[in-house]
Amino acid sequence: MAYLLRHQLAWAAALACSAAPTLALAQTSSVESNARVTVTGRASTLAPLSGWDSAARDTPVAVNRINAADLALTGATRLADLVGFDSSVSDAYNAAGYIDYLTVRGFVIDNRYNVRRDGLPISGDTAIALENKAAVDILKGTSGLQAGTSAPGGLVNYVVKRPLAREHAELRLQFSGRNTVLATADLGGRAGEGGDFGWRLNAAHEQLRPELRNADGKRSLFAAAGEWRFGNLALLEVEGEFSRREQPTQQAFSLLGDRLPAVTDPRLNLNNQPWSLPTMFEGRTGSLRLTHQLWGSWRGVVQAGTQRLRTDDRVAFAYGRFDPVTYDCNPCDRFASDGTFSVWDFRSENEHRRFDAVQAEAMGRAVTGRLKHDLRLGVVQSSQGIDLQPQAYNLVGVGNVKGTAVLPADGTPYDPNTNRRERSREFFVQDRVQLNAQLTAWLGLRHTTFGRRSVRTNGSRATSYEDGLTTPWVALSAQIAPALMAFASRGEGAESQVVPNRPSQYTNAGQVLPVLKSVQEEVGVRGGPAGALNGHGMQWQATLLRITRPTSNLDACANLGLSPCTGRSDGDVRHQGVEVGVQWASSPWLLGVQATVLDALRRGSSVQPELNGKAPTNVPEQVLRARARWTPAAVPGLAVHGVISHEGKRQILPDNSLQLPAWTRADAVLTWGTPSSRAQWLLGVDNLSGRRYWREAPYQFGHAYLYPGAVRTLRAGVTMRL
Numbered sequence: 001m002a003y004l005l006r007h008q009l010a011w012a013a014a015l016a017c018s019a020a021p022t023l024a025l026a027q028t029s030s031v032e033s034n035a036r037v038t039v040t041g042r043a044s045t046l047a048p049l050s051g052w053d054s055a056a057r058d059t060p061v062a063v064n065r066i067n068a069a070d071l072a073l074t075g076a077t078r079l080a081d082l083v084g085f086d087s088s089v090s091d092a093y094n095a096a097g098y099i100d101y102l103t104v105r106g107f108v109i110d111n112r113y114n115v116r117r118d119g120l121p122i123s124g125d126t127a128i129a130l131e132n133k134a135a136v137d138i139l140k141g142t143s144g145l146q147a148g149t150s151a152p153g154g155l156v157n158y159v160v161k162r163p164l165a166r167e168h169a170e171l172r173l174q175f176s177g178r179n180t181v182l183a184t185a186d187l188g189g190r191a192g193e194g195g196d197f198g199w200r201l202n203a204a205h206e207q208l209r210p211e212l213r214n215a216d217g218k219r220s221l222f223a224a225a226g227e228w229r230f231g232n233l234a235l236l237e238v239e240g241e242f243s244r245r246e247q248p249t250q251q252a253f254s255l256l257g258d259r260l261p262a263v264t265d266p267r268l269n270l271n272n273q274p275w276s277l278p279t280m281f282e283g284r285t286g287s288l289r290l291t292h293q294l295w296g297s298w299r300g301v302v303q304a305g306t307q308r309l310r311t312d313d314r315v316a317f318a319y320g321r322f323d324p325v326t327y328d329c330n331p332c333d334r335f336a337s338d339g340t341f342s343v344w345d346f347r348s349e350n351e352h353r354r355f356d357a358v359q360a361e362a363m364g365r366a367v368t369g370r371l372k373h374d375l376r377l378g379v380v381q382s383s384q385g386i387d388l389q390p391q392a393y394n395l396v397g398v399g400n401v402k403g404t405a406v407l408p409a410d411g412t413p414y415d416p417n418t419n420r421r422e423r424s425r426e427f428f429v430q431d432r433v434q435l436n437a438q439l440t441a442w443l444g445l446r447h448t449t450f451g452r453r454s455v456r457t458n459g460s461r462a463t464s465y466e467d468g469l470t471t472p473w474v475a476l477s478a479q480i481a482p483a484l485m486a487f488a489s490r491g492e493g494a495e496s497q498v499v500p501n502r503p504s505q506y507t508n509a510g511q512v513l514p515v516l517k518s519v520q521e522e523v524g525v526r527g528g529p530a531g532a533l534n535g536h537g538m539q540w541q542a543t544l545l546r547i548t549r550p551t552s553n554l555d556a557c558a559n560l561g562l563s564p565c566t567g568r569s570d571g572d573v574r575h576q577g578v579e580v581g582v583q584w585a586s587s588p589w590l591l592g593v594q595a596t597v598l599d600a601l602r603r604g605s606s607v608q609p610e611l612n613g614k615a616p617t618n619v620p621e622q623v624l625r626a627r628a629r630w631t632p633a634a635v636p637g638l639a640v641h642g643v644i645s646h647e648g649k650r651q652i653l654p655d656n657s658l659q660l661p662a663w664t665r666a667d668a669v670l671t672w673g674t675p676s677s678r679a680q681w682l683l684g685v686d687n688l689s690g691r692r693y694w695r696e697a698p699y700q701f702g703h704a705y706l707y708p709g710a711v712r713t714l715r716a717g718v719t720m721r722l
Helices: 002-018 068-074 079-085 554-560
Strands: 063-067 089-091 102-104 115-117 133-140 154-160 168-176 180-191 197-208 217-230 234-247 279-293 299-318 340-368 371-387 392-400 418-434 439-456 463-481 484-495 516-527 537-552 569-586 589-603 622-630 638-647 663-672 679-686 694-696 713-721
Touching: 063 068, 063 079, 068 079, 068 133, 068 663, 068 679, 079 089, 079 102, 079 133, 079 638, 089 694, 102 133, 299 392, 439 484, 537 554
Parallel strands: 115 154
Antiparallel strands: 063 133, 089 102, 133 154, 168 180, 168 713, 180 197, 197 217, 217 234, 234 279, 279 299, 299 340, 340 371, 340 392, 371 418, 418 439, 439 463, 463 484, 484 516, 516 537, 537 569, 569 589, 589 622, 622 638, 638 663, 663 679, 679 713
């Protein structure tokens, strides 16, 4: 019976994968280590997110890979759940039921340009499920080598689960919160002569009932992946996924006048009007990839992908304290001192986003004289479009921090929105040059040309421009000893801006600003044997970093209502600091500690000179992440996991007049299940002490917001291997 079921599932997977292009195509890259059948015998057909096909510990680029086992252990179901894995990553306006944002090395990543799926660009302005992801990679630092235009914080790359080399069937059931129930299935196998065809299905459904009130919802995922192996010459891979999430958005708190309030009930959601509707994210994504052995060590890879998204963004939005007649605000960027605030009925429905990309690249080795080269050359062609409808953003009354106000709805879409189109072409070359037995040079260059257009939904404020930019990257590494490597690097990133086409405010409306070139410099050392953590031993690293990012005055002109304003460059922001990490294993213990200390400053502004020398908002001065695992020999299969996260104080307001206090949180997880058992049991407690604290203070849309940390939450689950 089991054989018949798996045989039928194999045919179902083949049909689903063959139909994937009609669902929508997306992007692809590396996969689960030692779990792939490839034409080269390696664990991946593509270079990893760093761009070089070499071990992460030997590459002078900071990339943190969070694998599927870690995702399941922590109960992570969204990107925002991953901040506890890296001391250089923190929250950035991460609300339940909404889009995920991350701050990396103090910079908020751009969801339009800093998100990848198996190496190809996608939009992060949606809900991305993790159940069909083998890993999530986080690149830390300026990403000009790996992307064209992008914010300097880094990149996020989702790695899709691919067929394994064996048959498998795994079911998981998890309970958390008030009564949140998650059920997942992961099935796969191989068929054909010699197992040339592999298939994999992933499905998930979650009934969301978190401790946060007025945030009940649901989400679903179905994904299929297949691969065909053609001897030792070629591998064809195809995959597609459909996901949907409906959940009301969590509305943040704010300052009460000039004071930071005590932490209120973290279960209270101010988006609790009778007419509050869930925000809906729906996505269809997929990809096609062909890997072909060319000659010698050279291989070529061509991959194509597309993404189709639909969103209904709806919330009872709290913003400032406005007079309902004159629309004057006092205060504008926070709640009133008596705990009241203006409530706006915000609805932007039927949003459509699409992202298409094709990439062709060749990778291999060459020798010139005494120098050995590992080369990667390629081109990426991508396009994106955003089609929106007129939106509602209507003042409906006054709310309060107790959440007791009941207000009328007004969902009439009076406000125009902005539609966008963009096309880009990127050429890149990377070369790892072995200078001698100890020294290696790492060279990279990416040239990007692009064209962008935007227009309001009522046909006004049209802009159109074309531009080009080049982003180099260079590093030198030295293998000082077999277990000690030092490196230094310098890389550039680039962002492009156009002055809003609003002649009533800007004297140069619609003009393109000079490209904003970010620069990152790093010096670091890494130590420890490669296989230290498989048994006994220690690995460690320390990195000094500095990122300088030019800024324009466009945000200041918009937020302050400056008129007339001439759009131009306006100083920069400098982030410098140190990242250190240690991992140590000695049975039955495994310990890991990471720490990041950042000194971030605004410099050279002539529009807001009072901010020069001030720290940016919502960037913690220091972050500590510590993880431990204990596997007592007396109880085979039992593992005790502990996690401690500490984030230092951060600025709430641009003038640094108020700070969010530091906070510390501890989580614990028990797992039990021997390698021979079919069941793996899990019991976890998040926020073990039940402490109340303000988790983050994002300054967004010209407003200071506060998000509390979640209350103590229990998780229990079981994973069955059939």
